[in-house]
Amino acid sequence: MVQxxxxxxxxxxxxxxxxxxxxxxxxxVPQLYRHAAYDDCPLPIGxxxxxxxxxxxxxxxxxLELKGKETVLEIGTGSGYQAAILSRLASRVYTIERHETxxxxxxxxxxxxxxxNIEVIVGDGSLGLPDKSPFHGxxxxxxxxxxxxxLLDQLKTxxxxxxxxxxxxxxxxxxxVKLEKGVEDRDILECAFVPLxxxxxxxxx
Ligand code: SAH
Numbered sequence: 001m002v003q004x005x006x007x008x009x010x011x012x013x014x015x016x017x018x019x020x021x022x023x024x025x026x027x028x029v030p031q032l033y034r035h036a037a038y039d040d041c042p043l044p045i046g047x048x049x050x051x052x053x054x055x056x057x058x059x060x061x062x063x064l065e066l067k068g069k070e071t072v073l074e075i076g077t078g079s080g081y082q083a084a085i086l087s088r089l090a091s092r093v094y095t096i097e098r099h100e101t102x103x104x105x106x107x108x109x110x111x112x113x114x115x116x117n118i119e120v121i122v123g124d125g126s127l128g129l130p131d132k133s134p135f136h137g138x139x140x141x142x143x144x145x146x147x148x149x150x151l152l153d154q155l156k157t158x159x160x161x162x163x164x165x166x167x168x169x170x171x172x173x174x175x176x177v178k179l180e181k182g183v184e185d186r187d188i189l190e191c192a193f194v195p196l197x198x199x200x201x202x203x204x205x
Contacts, residue, residue: 009055046196096120142195
């Protein structure tokens with residue numbers, strides 16, 4: 001997985017490559033799909049949601065440029081896999097999931113597998129987590145119709161927001177860096193995520 005899916009496609013951050021090799025992805029994949037846990041694709045995790053393709057997890061993580069001391073917010077816990085990856089690269093991870101069932105399953109697996117610097121929260125992550133802000137990095141693993149301004153507000157200066165923006169069919173992953181004044185916004189690649197549903201995302205239903 002690491003050589004063919006990540007290195008060959010240009011993932012270069014050695015810390016990201018190591019953690020992608022170390023974290024047992026199959027633990028986060030439902031039994032039914034475990035045989036395909038390291039395949040080059042997203043997989044169903046229940047509630048109509050998916051665990052992202054390994055390459056997508058790697059490139060989003062690389063975009064954060066974590067050094068080890070950061071506090072990071074993930075929006076869209078899903079299986080808990082991305083949170084596990086982040087937890088080995090930062091000092092503290094908060095992750096928000098709107099589905100109670102997914103959040104509690106992720107919490108159990110993260111505990112079992114020994115990732116203890118992660119807090120899983122049930123709620124609408126499109127509003128961020130103001131109480132614990134500011135963050136060095138925010139990563140949104142669901143697609144938003146536009147950039148939720150509150151998320152930029154919850155970043156430190158120099159902090160990064162990694163977020164897919166678009167409609168359900170056409171999305172672009174953005175890497176935004178909060179500057180003293182304004183924001184630097186770079187397009188990373190085209191992508192396809194499940195929708196971010198909430199106050200600053202899409203309406204449910
Ligand atoms: N990062 C996950 C993949 C997440 S899929 C992993 O590693 O497995 C996207 C997740 O975002 C879904 O579980 C979905 O329920 C959740 N989601 C969508 N809108 C949300 C919101 N407003 N707040 C929190 N979670 C949300």
